[in-house]
Amino acid sequence: QVQLIESGGGLAQPGGSLRLSCAVSGRPFSLYGMGWFRQAPGKEREFVAAISASGSSTIYADSVKGRFTISRDNAKNTVYLRMNSLKPEDTAVYYCATPLGLDHYSDNRRDYDYWGRGTQVTVSS
Numbered sequence: 001q002v003q004l005i006e007s008g009g010g011l012a013q014p015g016g017s018l019r020l021s022c023a024v025s026g027r028p029f030s031l032y033g034m035g036w037f038r039q040a041p042g043k044e045r046e047f048v049a050a051i052s053a054s055g056s057s058t059i060y061a062d063s064v065k066g067r068f069t070i071s072r073d074n075a076k077n078t079v080y081l082r083m084n085s086l087k088p089e090d091t092a093v094y095y096c097a098t099p100l101g102l103d104h105y106s107d108n109r110r111d112y113d114y115w116g117r118g119t120q121v122t123v124s125s
Contacts, residue, residue, distance in 0.1 A: 002026035004114060005116055006118060016123070017083060017084045032101075034072060035105060036095070045109055048081065049068055050105040059106075064083075067084050092120075094120075095118045099111050
């Protein structure tokens with residue numbers, strides 16, 4: 001059974017930083033792409049960032065490009081999302097996800113089959 005557990009959310013001030021982690025178990029982590037999505041109250045879940053199985057390729061939503069960095073440590077079965085220069089509009093529940101297929105990653109949430117329960121990020125002064 002594939003399990004994804006996010007951590008690292010919390011309250012940050014505008015301009016501040018947070019690092020989210022997502023620990024994955026239940027299958028060979030290094031063979032699968034990973035993605036981060038977020039959902040704000042009253043809005044649809046949206047793509048944030050994704051990374052290939054090896055970590056050599058990444059994609060980002062325009063709204064976070066230059067501020068957020070996705071990375072992974074295949075030895076620790078963990079994917080990270082470093083968030084800098086946070087804005088109030090970054091407030092959301094953040095989810096990590098992974099597809100069923102090998103080494104696939106995209107900005108389309110329908111491509112992702114396994115999801116964590118999410119971690120709340122609140123950006124406020």
